[in-house]
Each structure stands twice: as C-alpha cells, then as structure tokens.
Amino acid sequence: MNLAATTTVTFRHPELEDGKEVWELIREIDVLDLNSSYYYLILCEYFGNTCMVAEVDKEIVGFVSGFRHPEDQQTLFVWQVAVAASQRGEGLAFSLIDKLLESEECEDVTTIQTTISPSNKASHALFEKVARHVGANMEKTVRFLPRMFPGTDHETEQTYEIKPITRKNENRFSI
Ligand SMILES: CC(C)(COP(=O)(O)OP(=O)(O)OC[C@H]1O[C@@H](n2cnc3c(N)ncnc32)[C@H](O)[C@@H]1OP(=O)(O)O)[C@@H](O)C(=O)NCCC(=O)NCCS
Numbered sequence: 001m002n003l004a005a006t007t008t009v010t011f012r013h014p015e016l017e018d019g020k021e022v023w024e025l026i027r028e029i030d031v032l033d034l035n036s037s038y039y040y041l042i043l044c045e046y047f048g049n050t051c052m053v054a055e056v057d058k059e060i061v062g063f064v065s066g067f068r069h070p071e072d073q074q075t076l077f078v079w080q081v082a083v084a085a086s087q088r089g090e091g092l093a094f095s096l097i098d099k100l101l102e103s104e105e106c107e108d109v110t111t112i113q114t115t116i117s118p119s120n121k122a123s124h125a126l127f128e129k130v131a132r133h134v135g136a137n138m139e140k141t142v143r144f145l146p147r148m149f150p151g152t153d154h155e156t157e158q159t160y161e162i163k164p165i166t167r168k169n170e171n172r173f174s175i
Pocket residue numbers: 029031032079080081082083084087088089090091092093094095120121122123125126129
C-alpha cells in the first residue's frame with residue numbers, strides 16, 4: 001500500500017525549530033546513533049536544504065539528513081534516514097529521498113553517497129530501490145570499521161555510491 005494514497009503526507013526541508021522534534025524521532029526509533037539535540041538543530045539550521053522531513057497531521061514522522069560532499073558539491077551524502085515505526089512499509093523512506101532529489105535545492109546532485117551496516121537489510125533495500133529508480137549503479141567504496149568507533153559496539157559502516165543519477169522529466173524526478 002502507498003501511504004500517500006491513504007494519508008496526507010507533507011514533505012519539506014526542515015528549519016531550526018524542527019531540530020527538537022527530529023531529535024525526538026531519532027530517540028524514539030532507538031536504532032540509529034542518537035546524536036545530541038544541538039547536532040539536529042545545526043543540521044536543520046545550516047543543512048536544511050539537503051535534509052527533508054515528512055509530516056502527517058503536523059507531526060514529523062520521517063527524516064532524512066544529508067550534506068554536500070566538501071570536495072564534490074554534486075555529491076549528496078545521505079546520513080540518517082528515519083521513519084516512525086507506525087508509518088513503515090508504505091514507501092515513506094523512499095519518498096523522503098526522492099523528494100529531496102526532486103527539490104530545487106538538490107537538482108544538480110549527480111551522485112549519492114551513503115553508508116549501510118551489513119545487518120541493516122531495510123536500509124539496503126531502500127538504497128537499492130533508489131538506485132533502480134534513478135537508473136544508477138550502486139557500488140561499494142570505503143569502509144568505516146568497528147575499531148574506528150570508540151566506546152561503542154558499532155558495526156562496519158560500508159560506504160556506497162549511487163551514480164550517475166539521471167533525471168526523467170525536465171531535470172526533475174517523478175514518484
Ligand atoms: C529503514 C527505514 C527508514 C525504511 O523506512 P520505510 O518507510 O519502511 O521504507 P520504504 O517503505 O520506503 O521501503 C523502501 C524499500 O525498502 C524495503 N524495506 C523496507 N523495510 C524493509 C525491511 N525491514 N526489510 C527488508 N526490506 C525492507 C521495501 O520493501 C522497499 O523496497 P521495494 O519497494 O523494492 O520492496 C525504516 O525501517 C527505519 O526508520 N528504520 C530504523 C532506522 C534505520 O535503520 N535507518 C536506515 C539507516 S540510516
């Protein structure tokens with residue numbers, strides 16, 4: 001079932017005031033690394049153009065964070081993708097990434113980079129779907145190894161690149 005067909009979902013770039021609610025969403029999900037509330041405030045204030053939130057009844061139920069690669073501005077590093085447990089399995093995570101790529105602020109993006117833990121099957125499936133949708137390959141590059149994460153029992157984070165991204169309609173995506 002497609003969430004958009006039954007529920008009104010609003011997608012938009014986050015602003016400073018959303019940082020608190022985004023932090024609460026990540027805390028609630030309890031799977032991703034919970035960064036400080038200040039981190040999410042900074043993301044929303046300074047990197048909002050490369051992030052996206054999904055709202056249902058004015059409540060944030062989905063979030064994707066991203067930033068442009070410092071040495072390649074056309075590469076979008078997609079960091080955390082989070083969907084509230086009650087809204088999963090209905091295409092929301094895919095739509096968050098699709099809407100982000102579709103947004104005017106990211107229309108020049110040609111490559112997505114992300115990292116995926118080997119055990120995170122949902123994340124794998126999500127990014128494979130994104131790669132299929134944009135007609136791109138998904139290739140492994142560098143790795144963030146467990147020994148690099150101090151003080152935690154952290155899995156390897158395998159970096160993937162999805163490129164080249166092709167736009168289907170007048171430089172924009174359609175869902
Ligand atoms: C991963 C997550 C964001 C997916 O959100 P979602 O809205 O349910 O995902 P979508 O409905 O858009 O699904 C996208 C694709 O992934 C697949 N998928 C989603 N959850 C899956 C799961 N648990 N196992 C296997 N595949 C899964 C879907 O089937 C779909 O692929 P398909 O259309 O080819 O069948 C969500 O489960 C979540 O927030 N998990 C906790 C945080 C996390 O692990 N984030 C990812 C790493 S940053």
